[in-house]
Amino acid sequence: MSAAHLGTVATAGATIWLTGLSGAGKSTISEALIVRLREAGHRVDILDGDEVRQVLTADLGFSREDRITNVRRIGYVAEVVARNGVLALVPVIAPYAEARDSVRERHEKAGTPFVLIHVATSVEVCAERDVKGLYAKQKAGLMSGLTGVDDPYEDPTNADLRLDTAGRTLDESVDAVWAVLSARGLV
Amino acid sequence: MSAAHLGTVATAGATIWLTGLSGAGKSTISEALIVRLREAGHRVDILDGDEVRQVLTADLGFSREDRITNVRRIGYVAEVVARNGVLALVPVIAPYAEARDSVRERHEKAGTPFVLIHVATSVEVCAERDVKGLYAKQKAGLMSGLTGVDDPYEDPTNADLRLDTAGRTLDESVDAVWAVLSARGLV
Numbered sequence: 355m356s357a358a359h360l361g362t363v364a365t366a367g368a369t370i371w372l373t374g375l376s377g378a379g380k381s382t383i384s385e386a387l388i389v390r391l392r393e394a395g396h397r398v399d400i401l402d403g404d405e406v407r408q409v410l411t412a413d414l415g416f417s418r419e420d421r422i423t424n425v426r427r428i429g430y431v432a433e434v435v436a437r438n439g440v441l442a443l444v445p446v447i448a449p450y451a452e453a454r455d456s457v458r459e460r461h462e463k464a465g466t467p468f469v470l471i472h473v474a475t476s477v478e479v480c481a482e483r484d485v486k487g488l489y490a491k492q493k494a495g496l497m498s499g500l501t502g503v504d505d506p507y508e509d510p511t512n513a514d515l516r517l518d519t520a521g522r523t524l525d526e527s528v529d530a531v532w533a534v535l536s537a538r539g540l541v
Numbered sequence: 542m543s544a545a546h547l548g549t550v551a552t553a554g555a556t557i558w559l560t561g562l563s564g565a566g567k568s569t570i571s572e573a574l575i576v577r578l579r580e581a582g583h584r585v586d587i588l589d590g591d592e593v594r595q596v597l598t599a600d601l602g603f604s605r606e607d608r609i610t611n612v613r614r615i616g617y618v619a620e621v622v623a624r625n626g627v628l629a630l631v632p633v634i635a636p637y638a639e640a641r642d643s644v645r646e647r648h649e650k651a652g653t654p655f656v657l658i659h660v661a662t663s664v665e666v667c668a669e670r671d672v673k674g675l676y677a678k679q680k681a682g683l684m685s686g687l688t689g690v691d692d693p694y695e696d697p698t699n700a701d702l703r704l705d706t707a708g709r710t711l712d713e714s715v716d717a718v719w720a721v722l723s724a725r726g727l728v
Contacts, residue, residue, distance in 0.1 A: 410597075434586065434588070434618055
């Protein structure tokens with residue numbers, strides 16, 4: 355996908371990481387947020403796990419160590435994109451605090467804004483939605499290592515926003531993220 | 542390093558990869574080129590191997606396979622940066638044609654310009670300069686796997702420019718790269 359925009363407004367970039375379980379709404383919110391950010395004239399790009407996995411993290415599995423390495427590598431790419439004046443959206447689970455904190459620290463050291471949005475939809479609601487069919491697969495014993503079910507998800511204690519999408523419209527969720535970005539001077 | 546620039550001219554991004562031996566002049570040319578590009582109002586960033594190695598390629602060694610993976614990962618980051626309207630300079634040896642071609646192909650598939658500059662300074666001149674002391678170390682038997690000496694460097698057959706820095710001033714070398722970028726409509 356191409357994200358180059360000509361004649362955009364001048365803004366500082368930032369990494370906006372949406373962490374949460376599969377089906378929590380990370381990608382859906384990111385896609386709606388992108389539309390709104392572009393309308394407002396911002397440079398925006400999205401780093402999704404599927405694209406990144408083709409080249410950058412093709413060697414990694416789903417162990418704790420590999421999941422941490424995965425988040426660190428994506429975090430590095432986001433950092434480089436963000437330091438070039440782009441809002442880099444990252445809808446990636448990132449289950450371990452250690453990895454999220456490591457990405458945040460690198461950003462802070464470089465003076466590049468980092469925003470952590472915890473899309474905190476409960477595992478029950480995520481399993482009901484089951485967008486990718488993973489919860490059903492896990493229940494049927496066809497897979498294991500599903501974050502929040504039989505693999506850890508460490509709730510962030512330092513998120514800029516904790517957003518439970520249950521009972522909220524997509525617009526309301528995007529509004530909530532927008533308010534955080536606005537408070538940080540990013541939009 | 543921060544590369545965000547406000548109020549820059551609107552341009553398409555591109556990856557500008559400078560391949561060649563250690564000491565060939567890749568970084569020196571990149572740094573001089575950056576100054577000139579910024580003066581002309583372009584967004585520019587540089588991805589150097591040392592920075593990238595901290596996070597993105599910390600797991601890799603110097604085998605053929607690892608060197609190819611290294612170039613592919615850096616190529617992916619450059620691609621993401623370039624698609625956001627930034628000129629991404631990559632002064633990285635990239636000894637294998639397979640890896641360079643793979644990076645080029647991904648760019649072409651995505652419609653993102655890719656420029657390959659072969660900084661073709663001879664191994665004799667590089668060894669004489671020996672900026673990092675690597676050629677002396679290898680000669681003394683203190684290291685092995687030095688590209689162009691006891692490790693392969695596959696000369697590009699598809700470079701946009703073959704630039705031997707011997708007998709050229711730095712300004713003349715930068716002029717030569719600039720001419721290529723200009724012909725491609727990138728500056």
